[in-house]
Amino acid sequence: MLDLIRSLAVDNTTKVVLLSLDGLGGLPRPETGRSELETARLPHLSALATDAACGLIRHVAPGITPGSGPGHLGLFGYDPLAFQVGRGVLEALGIEFDLRTGDLAARGNFCTVDAAGLITDRRAGRISTELSVKLVERLKTIRLPGVEVLVEPVKEHRFVLVLRGVGASGRLSETDPQALGKPPLPVRALEPAAARAAELINAFVDEARRCLADAAPANMVLLRGFDQLPELPRFPEVYALRAAAIAAYPMYRGLAKLVGMDVLKTGGTFADELSTLREHWQAYDFFFVHYKDTDKAGEDGDFEAKVQALERFDSFLPTVRDLGPDVLVVTGDHSTPSVLAAHGWQPVPALVWSRYCGADPVSTFTERGCAGGTLGLLPAHHLMPIVMANALRLTKFGA
Amino acid sequence: MLDLIRSLAVDNTTKVVLLSLDGLGGLPRPETGRSELETARLPHLSALATDAACGLIRHVAPGITPGSGPGHLGLFGYDPLAFQVGRGVLEALGIEFDLRTGDLAARGNFCTVDAAGLITDRRAGRISTELSVKLVERLKTIRLPGVEVLVEPVKEHRFVLVLRGVGASGRLSETDPQALGKPPLPVRALEPAAARAAELINAFVDEARRCLADAAPANMVLLRGFDQLPELPRFPEVYALRAAAIAAYPMYRGLAKLVGMDVLKTGGTFADELSTLREHWQAYDFFFVHYKDTDKAGEDGDFEAKVQALERFDSFLPTVRDLGPDVLVVTGDHSTPSVLAAHGWQPVPALVWSRYCGADPVSTFTERGCAGGTLGLLPAHHLMPIVMANALRLTKFGA
Numbered sequence: 001m002l003d004l005i006r007s008l009a010v011d012n013t014t015k016v017v018l019l020s021l022d023g024l025g026g027l028p029r030p031e032t033g034r035s036e037l038e039t040a041r042l043p044h045l046s047a048l049a050t051d052a053a054c055g056l057i058r059h060v061a062p063g064i065t066p067g068s069g070p071g072h073l074g075l076f077g078y079d080p081l082a083f084q085v086g087r088g089v090l091e092a093l094g095i096e097f098d099l100r101t102g103d104l105a106a107r108g109n110f111c112t113v114d115a116a117g118l119i120t121d122r123r124a125g126r127i128s129t130e131l132s133v134k135l136v137e138r139l140k141t142i143r144l145p146g147v148e149v150l151v152e153p154v155k156e157h158r159f160v161l162v163l164r165g166v167g168a169s170g171r172l173s174e175t176d177p178q179a180l181g182k183p184p185l186p187v188r189a190l191e192p193a194a195a196r197a198a199e200l201i202n203a204f205v206d207e208a209r210r211c212l213a214d215a216a217p218a219n220m221v222l223l224r225g226f227d228q229l230p231e232l233p234r235f236p237e238v239y240a241l242r243a244a245a246i247a248a249y250p251m252y253r254g255l256a257k258l259v260g261m262d263v264l265k266t267g268g269t270f271a272d273e274l275s276t277l278r279e280h281w282q283a284y285d286f287f288f289v290h291y292k293d294t295d296k297a298g299e300d301g302d303f304e305a306k307v308q309a310l311e312r313f314d315s316f317l318p319t320v321r322d323l324g325p326d327v328l329v330v331t332g333d334h335s336t337p338s339v340l341a342a343h344g345w346q347p348v349p350a351l352v353w354s355r356y357c358g359a360d361p362v363s364t365f366t367e368r369g370c371a372g373g374t375l376g377l378l379p380a381h382h383l384m385p386i387v388m389a390n391a392l393r394l395t396k397f398g399a
Numbered sequence: 400m401l402d403l404i405r406s407l408a409v410d411n412t413t414k415v416v417l418l419s420l421d422g423l424g425g426l427p428r429p430e431t432g433r434s435e436l437e438t439a440r441l442p443h444l445s446a447l448a449t450d451a452a453c454g455l456i457r458h459v460a461p462g463i464t465p466g467s468g469p470g471h472l473g474l475f476g477y478d479p480l481a482f483q484v485g486r487g488v489l490e491a492l493g494i495e496f497d498l499r500t501g502d503l504a505a506r507g508n509f510c511t512v513d514a515a516g517l518i519t520d521r522r523a524g525r526i527s528t529e530l531s532v533k534l535v536e537r538l539k540t541i542r543l544p545g546v547e548v549l550v551e552p553v554k555e556h557r558f559v560l561v562l563r564g565v566g567a568s569g570r571l572s573e574t575d576p577q578a579l580g581k582p583p584l585p586v587r588a589l590e591p592a593a594a595r596a597a598e599l600i601n602a603f604v605d606e607a608r609r610c611l612a613d614a615a616p617a618n619m620v621l622l623r624g625f626d627q628l629p630e631l632p633r634f635p636e637v638y639a640l641r642a643a644a645i646a647a648y649p650m651y652r653g654l655a656k657l658v659g660m661d662v663l664k665t666g667g668t669f670a671d672e673l674s675t676l677r678e679h680w681q682a683y684d685f686f687f688v689h690y691k692d693t694d695k696a697g698e699d700g701d702f703e704a705k706v707q708a709l710e711r712f713d714s715f716l717p718t719v720r721d722l723g724p725d726v727l728v729v730t731g732d733h734s735t736p737s738v739l740a741a742h743g744w745q746p747v748p749a750l751v752w753s754r755y756c757g758a759d760p761v762s763t764f765t766e767r768g769c770a771g772g773t774l775g776l777l778p779a780h781h782l783m784p785i786v787m788a789n790a791l792r793l794t795k796f797g798a
Contacts (some may be wrong), residue, residue, distance in 0.1 A: 356426060356739060356743065356745075361770065372770070373770070374455065374746065382460070385460065386462040388462055389464065390462075394462060396742055397469055398465060398466030398470075398479065398483070398489065
């Protein structure tokens, strides 16, 4: 599909804005029978939906709850099942670590082991980020032959480990036995080319044990999700678009960078993001703009807060429309229903507005409303071709 | 999918008519907010839609604008991405050239080169068809060793070149550099088996240069879209149907022939086509009937003319129903919205009527109306299995 798009992409002067509301989709609250989107007052979204083509987006596969990584890769047009990104890499992207080709990344966490070396707490009592930062300083002193050892704190007991210069393969088993009363496992190479990586990681773990010996409860480490930076087709080349990402949170900047978008410097609020959008309006053809508040409220299980986050977003919509994009897309990377207080598998409302989108009967941007739209139930990675078509940036297939 | 259908197809006496309205789908006109289908008075189509299963057809993939070739292959049940037909072959089909297995076809056009051999006009000032016919006579005098050289004029500066007996592969690069100020490129074999074809084509181009030397502005040729006749599963065998095509335009006759339908002789109007349908009613099980006017009006950007073309078609519908087909299908090969004045990527309304189609809530044959139908958003090549089922011509899968 990406090859097909690449072969049909043509230049134009049209501008595209993709607004991604993190965790957009929701579920009815039992008390009212109405979802967050059905409860919120969203006059600008309703008006836009009336003029737009609407539908529901399925990001990975039926019943599958997407993480933010696959969720956004889908929106960018990459089938998340075909382009898998390891958790070590996602963790590194989440702290905006400058991950390079060949780096081997892992999710690390401090844990507690007893005198016999058996695990008694897989998260070291969730030590404070402050303490974690100090212990990471110790890990940074570890030296291994022929590679650079990079360690960065994340939050509480979590950190990222990166070995730079490790070689062609980092396909390794994990050290976390996922159970108490067992020792951390040595890693094993899952293919012959990963043998050196396995040796190095086991050496790192030995050194870590040594230098954390007096640091109980955080006296040992567990390493998971080993992976290297995947080679993804570059978004600006596939679509022949100058593409920019505007996101206050590092994870989403990292995902955009992963596919080759320019990541613009911006402030911490959505208002800041929209200022950044306005400032760079001339310099790019495509803008990915990320709105985080919806997901945060959903993850907290705070129905009212999610309703308010949606209404706040709605109040910003005219600011975007005033810029005069040729194609405006509103959707999300996954649902986060407040009643679940977690990511959900439910398809996510989506709308595509342009002069040529072809209106449909949908006039409310809700889960139920969008189910009757002309976009139908759309795999996420089919969205970008539709966006490209609406931007008149795809030529005809066949004579 | 075709193998599955072939294995399940059974005989019956039922008759199927597939009415393909070229460029059927449209878009709302900004002034009224209504599309061509929503503007036209279509009493017979509305009545049929009320009794039929309706939906929207997507011919190639989301966002992809189909050419007439892929558009019709999809309607015939062939996934257009799996069965790609080169542009040279489509151009040859478009003039009803009797293309045979092993023929190598290319789209040719006359161009202008300066004294240094650099291109100054890629279309030779769009010379008249009359002049083109004369210059093609010169090209017809070219002789090459071991192959037959066939050249036929198309329209204005365009012609078709066919080398007969060229061998197994015609995978060649193009001679058009797609830019002015450059010389035409020699063709290169894209696989070893195409080496002889490359040599022959380059020899043809040298000869063409020589015999057009005094014919400025049409003093050189460009060749593109090299391809050989693809081997497609034969429609009458896959579906176990005696199948006939009725089309006034050569391109659609060519496409029908490509899949092995009998192409019936007919006149230049839709009324002629329907007379042909009536005459051959007993002799066939399946009729593909093509209606061109909708596309022509859409390509001209003439909204009113497209509305009228739709109304004219509607007035003919009773003539078809009077024949008593068991399954009647109305759809198109792609959309041609008047506001685009070109083929569009928008899904195309479709209806399938039979005693067993299962009516749905749709009572208007429009883009918006069909969005709510039970056929859903259907890949074009899934239509024929549904048609076959409605004709009671498919047996059960599994016991």
